[in-house]
Amino acid sequence: MSAAKQERTTSATNLPQEKYDELGAYIQSLETKEGALIHVLHRAQTVFTYLPLEVQLFIARQMDLPAAEVFGVVSFYSYFTTKPVGKHTVSVCMGTACFVRGSEEVYKAFKEELGIQPGEISPDGLFSIKDVRCIGACGLAPVVTVGEKVYGHVKPEDVKTILDEYRADHVLENLN
Amino acid sequence: MAIKSLDELKKIREASLKKVSLRETGEAVGEIPEILVGMATCGIAAGARETFAALLEAIEAEGLEVRLIQVGCLGLCHSEPTVQVNVPGSEPVLYGKVDAAMAKEIVKKHLKDGEMLQDNVLINTFAKA
């Protein structure tokens, strides 16, 4: 599907055991494993924030499925990511309403300001970026979300101000 | 409370008929005034949570008896967040683009003094089934 997905799945060998335990317990608690793969993957992404090779293998073994089938499902759906993400994910809405109001320029401005492409993390580790389909806030187009927070009527010149909010928070956190 | 028959359902409904007429036409004398805040994703994205909190705070500060209710989306995305004020005895009034400051004004002026606010009044332009 997207360009980032065509590359090889990231390998991460140092993920904490307690997260595996948490996911394993969830899988064991299911009434039936049949047809539950997508639910499990949602849970796994909540626990690990992304789905590297090792996590996919773990799920395959726990659910008695071929790893290829797990990867097949992960790579099919755009909601699942196999790459690690920054502390904040910047999502630029590329739904039609936002598009006709200029979200392409906004997306470009974010990529330039952060110096990253989708699937990458900014050098300070704070941000990753992606485009999303309509989030349904068309009245505020163009719309950008950072984590849960929604920004409406975003213009390319607002990009730096938005990101600086999070950068400032980060600096403060490090001071304390 | 489980509903075991159509009659039981109808009884529950009849008990709240006044609420319905307050919301639709503003009739229903004796009901407590209510404020509806549009809180679907679009409204929340436009700041409806802040508006809701400000309304709650203002109602408490003024010591008024008002029901504050979250509702879904009226479809007026261009004017989110939307707030509808239903005072018994007068037609419901719909406000658009209500931020925290305006929310306080609504409680103070409209609910307390019965005076509709300048600007931002919207007109409901639909009939419903």
Added chain:
Amino acid sequence: MSKVRSHILVCGGTGCVASQSEDIIKNLEKEIAKIGYQDEVKVVKTGCFGFCGQGPIVKIQPDNVIYVMVKPEDAEEIVSEHIVKGRKLDRLLYDEPLLQQKIEMHHDMPFYKKQYRIALRNCGMINPEDINEYIAFEGYQALGMALTEMTPQEAIQIVKDSGLRGRGGGGFPTGLKWELAAKSVSDKKYVVCNADEGDPGAFMDRSILEGDPHSVIEAMAICGYCMGADEGLVYIRAEYPLAIHRLEVALAQARETGLLGENIFGTDFSFDITLKLGAGAFVCGEETALIHSMEGMRGEPTKKPPYPAVEGFNKKPTNVNNVETYANIAPIFLKGAEWFSSIGTENSKGTKVFALAGKVNNVGLVEVPMGTTLREIIFDIGGGIRDGKAFKAVQTGGPSGGVITVADLDTPIDYDSLKAIGSMMGSGGMIVMDEDNCMVNIAKFYLDFTKDESCGKCTPCRVGTKRMLEMLERITDGEGQSGDIEKLQQLGAAIKDTALCGLGQTAPNPVLSTIHFFREEYEEHINDKYCRTGECKALTKYEIITDKCVGCTACARVCPVNAISGKVKEAHVIDQAACISCGACYEKCRFEAIRRP
């Protein structure tokens, strides 16, 4: 309560302000002050009444009287006659041409009947997290009636008689679908709600789930009774966390009150609903793909037949309808099939919800009877185009539909008329575009979407959309070749004929329809390397900044193709169609008055 006894509402929408509503307000306030009524009568500026053609509009409350085409000098009479003496001003009342009568009450005006809410009836009116409010607004009464007073066949007949057709895009008759599922014999059947709203720019399903989740639950239970199913599934996008939350709350409350679960309304009928999360794949809106995704697999479509009504989820008979379709069910039972079929056009009954977005003033959800014209939706309800720009086109049907131009604005819209003009109803996204939107760029946007969302199972869609996109990218990058338009048309026709599912079969529509209506724009991109809107950045040319140009004529003299014109000491302009982007003018200008692309 205070002594304010009357409010005068004056429309402050863009259209009305342009026709002096500010002056009306000023004059009204002056007149009221003159007679000392300022504490009793307040003037209020409102948002758009959505009746711009008759503006400026003034409404008096609580009398509920509307005056149209009011002029500032009318203020005195409004105050002295209506406010002081309580007499209506006949000459300012709305003159309904057909009936030849003056209409004074807001609710009597035919204009306000343009929006009629069936599916959205409770959205914004009730607390979605309180089942008692839904019950207060006649909730679950339809289910009670169906279970206790009708046989499944009778209930199906009502849906059939209503003429309701699927609101997700295809427009298949809902009653017929239920009947097919009811006729399938099996020990287990499923009712599925498709809430995987994937069309970018459509959000009516989300609004219904967030504003009135019980209406969907009730309708699914009715469907279960009709077809003999005891289990329902809602397939919902993971991107809609609030809708998921509200549905979960609603399901819990319905179970608590016994409206879901065993022996509903004391009958033999039992029914419950669970949620299945989607994970972001547009193709899952196709019912066979959706079913595979609910089974935890890749959401790839399969060939029909077998139809889901015979072999669906877990190989059992399954009925799939979308959210808006279900939201229409309860009112049909409460008010009758005849009532529903009296609304709309001959073959498309009831209403349709549209998500009006893009370059229109009043972005939002509108629900109108089938047969309403696009002009009424965009200009009357939508308040026209933003910033006074010119209307160019409207896209309906999302990535599966096409553009509609000014020529078809007065076509009454329904399933069939939209198809006839090369678009489709789709799920109801309606994106308005103005003169600043490039049609080639829009076609590229949609193709980029379908190329991304193609599941890859069949070749025409997987490879074909990619090839079409490459051609469009070339054209917008200024590398289009003659013959590209014909190639796009040929390839598009081939994909339509050969793709496996609806996604592929409709993917070329945005390209084909923009070529049909705006061929000259494609030709400009290809032959003249020119984009008239400036949206295709690779095609933007050198530009003169009017404020900085002193009219020295240096650029005009140096231009090798005589593309620059203008009088001495006045700002010059570059004829974009003639410009070859050589940059000679930019080098020559001493006033930094030329912008480089």
